[in-house]
């Protein structure tokens with residue numbers, strides 16, 4: 001299977017991945033990772049889910065390969081894919097199985113985001129009903145929620161989380177995900193013309209519908225559906241929903257999706273704490289009207305801004321607010337559909353604030369033609385054709401009308417959308433498709449324990465042994481701090497030489513080192529003890545049984561895995577023969593996260609499971625590696641899982657790369673463990689964090705059958721399952737989900753790669769250019785804001801590499817004398833003071849202060865535009881398309897600057913979560929110091 005026998009996956013120690021891999025090599029690996037969905041049929045099965053659970057790994061080993069590439073545990077990092085709200089995403093190779101994954105490196109704590117939150121709270125009217133989730137709106141909370149939600153998701157059209165690497169003494173957490181090599185959906189060119197054919201759009205829509213249907217059924221509202229969050233598989237035959245950064249899990253919604261009632265649950269404040277739904281989240285142009293008019297915070301601020309811009313917003317004041325439900329995803333789907341078909345968006349305005357008003361009150365129209373194939377639409381208002389005479393244009397308009405319905409009650413449901421004639425068009429057997437793609441009745445609920453254990457916490461996990469270890473390490477490594485300014489050393493140099501060894505800034509006179517080998521090899525040998533415990537249905541019956549023997553250090557993982565396999569009665573097989581198979585979890589009723597329904601018994605076998613789950617609510621012992629719940633997990637596996645609280649880092653890692661960060665301060669973590677009261681300055685208590693985390697999960701919900709195991713175990717579990725299940729990669733329902741039978745839905749001559757988004761440009765592009773890749777709203781109808789008005793919405797003119805705002809620049813200039821401070825609040829204060837000191841009234845801290853798109857890109861795109869016109873047969877390549885700003889670029893996030901010292905009071909946030917006030921907004925006290933009258937952006 002492998003082209004190069006020397007790169008055997010049997011022995012990762014000797015496994016060397018050539019820096020310059022051949023294209024053939026890549027495509028071979030690709031085919032192992034992404035089997036084409038055209039093979040055998042697999043009937044939907046309610047049998048055991050053969051897909052390995054999400055592996056929870058609590059130790060990180062940093063290393064570099066022979067070529068200097070960074071490696072974390074078994075993952076060898078390749079190029080960067082992009083930067084998101086809280087972290088960066090990389091392609092990496094799992095050296096034990098030789099397949100590619102996407103790894104998102106996220107910092108536990110985003111100091112800037114928290115400062116922003118602080119600012120917002122200070123400036124906005126306080127609600128007596130401040131939701132827990134809002135009060136706890138920390139990076140960590142969001143991350144915890146994202147992980148918990150992703151752990152629940154097992155669907156062919158939802159990007160899958162494979163592993164969470166969460167070392168408690170590290171600042172960053174790594175989310176190992178299925179790699180979607182096709183990248184984001186590109187949907188228009190610079191001329192705002194669609195680049196997808198109508199039938200391609202329809203197929204994408206089917207995929208999204210199925211993915212959404214699944215999510216909604218689980219009680220998950222994605223909240224950020226848009227083209228940029230829809231990723232192609234490598235073969236461009238399937239689209240998956242990605243990015244759960246702002247997603248919301250609602251137990252109540254989950255129940256209602258099933259048509260069940262659970263009065264106990266709905267009266268539970270935590271279960272019903274859907275209040276964070278009211279927070280502005282999503283991307284402005286894709287926001288549903290009820291979001292805009294629902295948020296009290298947003299409304300007050302937005303109204304204020306709209307009024308400032310001369311736009312009345314009274315229409316929303318006093319209006320009964322519509323509930324925020326999964327219907328917001330349907331709306332966003334409608335906006336996406338419109339965009340894919342017409343190359344433009346339905347609601348346009350000259351700036352961000354007007355767009356909100358337009359969405360709430362404005363109507364939309366349709367162009368005359370749609371799709372790359374320029375099919376006629378026939379206008380927005382068409383005479384109803386006689387039956388059987390309905391044109392594609394007519395069907396599309398009707399569908400859009402049903403979806404882009406401002407009244408939530410009148411808006412089409414997802415099921416109605418799924419059954420719409422346009423969606424079903426060209427299907428040979430729509431009924432069969434509907435039947436086979438029916439969402440499973442099995443629920444995957446994020447339990448409280450799962451949510452809270454989504455990432456680990458220092459506070460609860462500091463055992464006596466660990467404290468002793470930490471103290472020993474501390475005493476052994478303590479030495480004079482060399483990293484504080486040495487004369488004649490530049491800041492950059494210091495960061496390279498010193499910061500990587502600095503354990504913490506909180507301990508200015510000590511230097512905590514980690515073990516370091518020579519050269520660039522940074523390796524911290526961690527204790528890889530692995531305990532494998534499984535929480536059985538009834539904790540009273542749980543038992544500890546060893547599942548895996550920890551390999552000797554000098555033994556390769558594959559060797560050990562092989563011996564484990566043999567020990568478990570499996571043949572020793574090369575991992576190469578068992579590539580990651582992302583599809584074989586489809587329609588399994590024995591979902592890994594199957595959990596109880598809550599406090600009321602439920603019918604059928606699920607209720608049994610639910611009750612079992614309920615009975616097993618326990619605080620388990622800590623385990624080293626914990627897989628997410630798997631009801632069907634290997635019997636006899638031992639048990640245990642983490643109850644985890646808020647892991648809040650006590651220091652920043654200013655100069656660290658995301659994959660090779662400094663360890664968190666042992667001193668601070670020890671201090672935290674010994675004197676928990678010191679937590680006050682670092683964030684919420686574990687209890688609080690847990691409370692917040694369960695805002696989206698049932699408090700009484702049961703920890704599932706949690707199985708602790710390593711990646712290798714998970715892998716071998718996969719092997720076993722695949723062998724026993726026949727391991728068909730894709731069933732007909734899944735295939736029919738979007739592309740159907742190849743013969744049915746594809747013209748023989750049709751090359752799926754002509755579906756666009758052809759090959760990724762990442763290899764050829766530099767990092768900054770990569771950030772332009774999102775398929776979202778570049779060249780959007782929302783241009784740059786008027787000067788002096790802040791916004792997070794960028795226009796084409798504002799595309800480009802992340803820029804330092806004037807405030808950043810000023811602070812950069814003046815940071816030389818800054819003394820590190822250990823107290824975050826003091827840092828806040830310092831930053832505020834410095835910012836206020838240096839800002840002048842004319843200086844805008846607008847995050848829109850982004851450089852223009854590079855001329856080269858513009859030229860490239862314009863070349864495409866002209867070439868498209870000149871050739872009908874032109875199959876556009878990705879480079880032909882408009883390079884659009886990723887959301888993360890549009891909303892340059894708080895962690896853009898890693899240096900907390902340099903964090904100005906520049907508040908940028910994800911997407912729409914922005915309310916902007918002009919200079920000296922009415923609701924803010926007027927400042928007398930003109931230098932302090934800078935504009936302030938308030939983010940929610």
Ligand SMILES: Nc1ncnc2c1ncn2[C@@H]1O[C@H](COP(=O)(O)OP(=O)(O)OP(=O)(O)O)[C@@H](O)[C@H]1O
Nearest residue numbers: 081082083084085089102178179180243886887888
């Ligand atoms: N599993 C994946 N496979 C392939 N590419 C991915 C995967 N996950 C994310 N990406 C890409 O990595 C980049 C960053 O993704 P991420 O979701 O972190 O940020 P984003 O969606 O751009 O911004 P935000 O998080 O603010 O919404 C995006 O370009 C995205 O397409």
